[in-house]
Amino acid sequence: MRATLHDRIVVVGGGPIGLAMTLALANAETGLRGGNVSLVERQTLALERLPSLLDHRVYALSPGSKTLLESLGVWSHLLSARIEPVRAMHVFGDALQTSKQVNDCNNERSKIEFSEGMPLAFMVEHSALMRALIEQLREQAGTTGNIHMFDNADISGVEFAKAGGAHQLRLKAGPTLAADLLIAADGASSPLRAQAGIVAETKDYESDGIVANFRIEQPHGGIARQWFAHDGVLAYLPLPDNQVSIVWSVSKTRADELSALDDQAFTRAVMQAGDHVFPGMVLASPRARFALRRVMATQWVQPGFALIGDAAHAIHPLAGQGANLGFADVRKLQDEMQNRSVLSHAGDLAVLRRYERARVEDAVIMSYVTDGLRALYLSESQAVTRMRRDGLKAANEMDFAKSLVMAHAMR
Ligand SMILES: Cc1cc2nc3c(=O)[nH]c(=O)nc-3n(C[C@H](O)[C@H](O)[C@H](O)COP(=O)(O)OP(=O)(O)OC[C@H]3O[C@@H](n4cnc5c(N)ncnc54)[C@H](O)[C@@H]3O)c2cc1C
Known part of the structure; x- marks a missing residue:
């Protein structure tokens, strides 16, 4: 590919990761x-x-x-009243089958607690994040003039340059865009990844994630709570306005059963699976359901082409790390673009390989750790059940193990 003094970069996919990537590359210092x-x-x-x-x-x-997001000028567009810091996390394993524990969320045998001086995470709504990203993108496009936005855009064809030259992306009702670097941020099903001939290994978890928000009576204390049971994983995540967001990963059959329940019966099921830690929960949003699968691209880069975000890796939501992995891709690709030699161009394979090497390990580890956890918790064997209870208790007493987990979650 010819070196050009004026890099032409095209990002396909305006989800949270594609929008952040566009902003990161359009920053004056990214070279x-x-x-x-x-x-x-x-x-x-x-x-x-x-x-x-x-x-x-x-x-x-x-x-x-x-x-x-702060460095990209996005965070300041978020309303602080709509952000909830997560100050601690409590993870519950199998409960002991005694009547006392039905209302006892302090069951030490099956609980692990994570906390730090500073927040572990920040709960942000998808729509608020998208709004903040679009607002900053529009502002920056107005001041720098180096961002071109094509939304409502249908791609009618893409020609990948064989040797040298730029890739060509044809828009149905728009120009043909020449790209020295074409970045696919078009989600887990990534049409562009397939067109580039990159195979993605896919594992269907044969389960669905159910999400909804609930209003609660007592304060949640900024604590994220997660219950691992043999029939699924349930999370209560703290939100502003005394609400919690639930993410419940269950088998397709169980998801069908839960979807068939009316709001009151669904609420009762959520309260029971969450050990009645919040009595009197009230549904405060529509319920939604997502199919869960793992997608891992076998290759993340080609000359002048890179995958980022879910297009490169989509993982089980039980670790809540999908978007975080994508933002870490953005950070790394931005670094590589910034630090490349003056002789290299934006689509230089050596530069892109450095990005791939740095990121792939993180994504693969996170994907297999979540898979392992899921397998551990789906087992009904008595030995595994005992291990879940006692293992969680032991893990809770191991400061070293906890700080390792925390260090990873907080990156
Ligand atoms: C139930 C559930 C809960 C989750 N919870 C969390 C959580 O708590 N924390 C977390 O970090 N992650 C979570 N995730 C994962 C997170 O949603 C994803 O990792 C994240 O949305 C990936 O962003 P993305 O921009 O890579 O892809 P996407 O958000 O999928 O965006 C892709 C974009 O590409 C566009 N596109 C696709 N094809 C084309 C095309 N041909 N031309 C133009 N545009 C195209 C789409 O319209 C879309 O806007 C969760 C996922 C699920 C299913």
Whole structure:
């Protein structure tokens, strides 16, 4: 590929990761060398007013993701009243089958607690995050002039340059975009990844994630709570306005059963699975359901082409790390673009390989750790059940193990 003084970068996919990547590359210091970044998204990127009802799709953003969003000027667009810091996390394993424990969330035998001086994560609504990203993107596009946004855009074809030259991305109702570097941020099903001939290993978990928000009576104390049971994993994540967001990963059959329940019966099921830690929960949002699968691209880069976010790796939501992994990709690719030699161009394979090497390990480890945890908790064997109870108790007493987990979660 020819070296150009003016890098032309095209990002396909305006989800949270593609938007952050566009901003990161368009920053003056990223070494674009007078070039520009185009963002292509098939949906509308509108600046809608935030509804008063909290979004039922939320992210637990790590301090590392927050730092990135601050550096991109995005964080300041978020309303602080709509952000909830997570100050501690309590993880519950199998409960002992005694009547006392039905209402006893302090069951020490099956609980592990994580806490730090500073917040472990920040709960942010998907719609609020998207709004903040779009707002900053519009501001920055207005001042720097090096961002071109194409939303409601259909891609009619892509030609990958064989040797040298730029990739060509044809838009149905728009220009053909030449890209020295084409970045696929088009989600777990990534059409662009398939067009580049990159295979993704996919594992269908044959389970669904159910999400909804609930109003509670007592304060949640900024504590994220997670219950691992043999029929699924349930999380209560703290939200502003004395609400919790639940993410419940269950088998398809169980998800069908839960979906068939009316709101009152569904609420009772959620309260029971959460050991009645909050009596009197009231559903405060629609319920949504997502199919869960693991997707791992076998290759993340090609000359002039890179995968980021869910297009490269989609993992089980039980660790709540999907978006955080994507923001870490953005950080790393931004670093590599900034620090590349003056002789290399934006699509230089050696530069892209450094990004891939640095990120792939993190994503694979996170994906297998969540898989392992899931397998451990789905087992009904008595020995494994005992191990879950006693193992969790032992883990809770091991400061070293806890700080390792924390160090990873907080990056
Ligand atoms: C139930 C559930 C709970 C989760 N909870 C958390 C959590 O607590 N914390 C966390 O960090 N992560 C969580 N995740 C994961 C998180 O949602 C994803 O990791 C994140 O959305 C990935 O962002 P992305 O921008 O890579 O992809 P996406 O959000 O999928 O965005 C892809 C974008 O590409 C666009 N696109 C696709 N094809 C084209 C095309 N041909 N042309 C143009 N545009 C295209 C789409 O319209 C979309 O806007 C959760 C996921 C699930 C399912």
